[in-house]
Amino acid sequence: MKLHKLALLLPLLFSSHAVFAAPSLPEAVAQDYQQHLAPLFRHFHQNPELSHMEVNTAKRLAAELKEAGFDVYTGIGKTGVVAILKNGKGPMVMMRADMDALPVEEKSGLSYASKVRTKDWDGNEVAVMHACGHDVHITSLVGTARQMAARKNDWSGTLMLIGQPAEERSGGAQGMMDDGLYQKFGQPDYAMALHVSSEIEAGKLVAVEGSPYSGVDSVDIIIHGIGAHGASPHRGKDPIVLGAQIVLALQTIISRELAPKEPGVITVGAFHAGSKHNIIPDQAHLQLTVRNDNMETRNYLISAIERVAKNLGRAAGLPEDKLPEVKVDPQTTPPTVNDIPLTQRIKASWRKTMGDDIFDQNYKRLGMGAEDFPFLTTKPYIPSLYFAVGGTPKTAFIAEKNGGPAVPSHHSPLFKIEAEPAIRTGVEATVRALQELMPAKAP
Numbered sequence: 001m002k003l004h005k006l007a008l009l010l011p012l013l014f015s016s017h018a019v020f021a022a023p024s025l026p027e028a029v030a031q032d033y034q035q036h037l038a039p040l041f042r043h044f045h046q047n048p049e050l051s052h053m054e055v056n057t058a059k060r061l062a063a064e065l066k067e068a069g070f071d072v073y074t075g076i077g078k079t080g081v082v083a084i085l086k087n088g089k090g091p092m093v094m095m096r097a098d099m100d101a102l103p104v105e106e107k108s109g110l111s112y113a114s115k116v117r118t119k120d121w122d123g124n125e126v127a128v129m130h131a132c133g134h135d136v137h138i139t140s141l142v143g144t145a146r147q148m149a150a151r152k153n154d155w156s157g158t159l160m161l162i163g164q165p166a167e168e169r170s171g172g173a174q175g176m177m178d179d180g181l182y183q184k185f186g187q188p189d190y191a192m193a194l195h196v197s198s199e200i201e202a203g204k205l206v207a208v209e210g211s212p213y214s215g216v217d218s219v220d221i222i223i224h225g226i227g228a229h230g231a232s233p234h235r236g237k238d239p240i241v242l243g244a245q246i247v248l249a250l251q252t253i254i255s256r257e258l259a260p261k262e263p264g265v266i267t268v269g270a271f272h273a274g275s276k277h278n279i280i281p282d283q284a285h286l287q288l289t290v291r292n293d294n295m296e297t298r299n300y301l302i303s304a305i306e307r308v309a310k311n312l313g314r315a316a317g318l319p320e321d322k323l324p325e326v327k328v329d330p331q332t333t334p335p336t337v338n339d340i341p342l343t344q345r346i347k348a349s350w351r352k353t354m355g356d357d358i359f360d361q362n363y364k365r366l367g368m369g370a371e372d373f374p375f376l377t378t379k380p381y382i383p384s385l386y387f388a389v390g391g392t393p394k395t396a397f398i399a400e401k402n403g404g405p406a407v408p409s410h411h412s413p414l415f416k417i418e419a420e421p422a423i424r425t426g427v428e429a430t431v432r433a434l435q436e437l438m439p440a441k442a443p
Helices: 002-020 025-046 055-067 134-150 172-178 181-185 239-257 295-315 340-354 394-401 419-437
Strands: 071-076 080-087 092-098 117-119 125-127 157-164 190-201 215-224 264-273 283-292 325-328 384-392
Touching (some): 025 134, 025 419, 055 080, 055 134, 055 157, 071 181, 080 134, 080 172, 092 134, 134 190, 134 384, 134 419, 157 172, 190 419, 215 295, 239 264, 239 283, 264 295, 340 419, 384 394
Parallel strands (some): 190 384
Antiparallel strands (some): 071 080, 080 157, 117 125, 264 283
């Protein structure tokens, strides 16, 4: 009788084991993408909101994080979201995702392309699009929250998830800090963020040991002149000619003063002057973006711009009280600098758990884009890692190389991301990194 009962129970035991066996992390993320994250991504993509206007985005993000089991707080730095999950003793680790979209009309051809139009900060009606992948970031944040809540036995500590407003206009991260982010919720021991990239193969990772994003300053040069008739230039001092000389001379700062392997950019993005063909105006206005990878270079470039502008004014014969004025916007953004030991530690963990081929070996950082993430990690200093997740299929790069259509850049109306590999990789990589930094305590 006992043997008969055991024979009846064995199939049930094996069946029960099969039902309750937890899927592996990649399998769980794949299932969650199909069932939950894919429609969530499409919702975020079709309902973009501009910087500091992310009211509905923040509301949906907060609801998703609360449903995952986090304590959720809203209205931090206007529309920011903070979610906390405490899971025993251990470090506090922060993961941040930006929420805002851009005033761009989408022309990606996607079936779920944004058709949103709204009033911008100046009251102008504009089209709105997630043209930089922030919809991928917040969807990945939700996916991370769901996996971490379901795997509490695999980690120990406190997880802080942040939905940050206004990255595109900058100021969103600083706004959350000014609102007492760390005073209210605690200062993290480590901080992380990710960015999907159209320049990286979909599903691959890049983690730079150093600076993945540059610092940026906005600089204005006000050029004073003496107005005159266009037929009598000798009666005035032409600020347009002087402005043109300054534009060209500024480029010699990069090409002849900065060391060849030291990154730096001075771009004159706007030149405003004059009103009519035959009038020499009395003022011109240049608008510059200045990029750097360290504060020493930044300070040198700012000083050199002022030196060039003022001395060219002197060369033009302007009196001292009419020399060009150089104005630096006080809202300077420092470079994003990854903590090298932390970066190496996480990359080793990814290599072990996700394989060597998870990294995009072909990626080269060629531009000097900026990020406001450092406002969360520099004062006070928090060891941080900002990594990239690929979003463009390999076939698209091959087609471009063979003369096909160019891969659209970020901020382009044609911008589009292969959402599934980007989000799945973003979630898995984040969870792996969090488990590395917050290992489960031994029983």
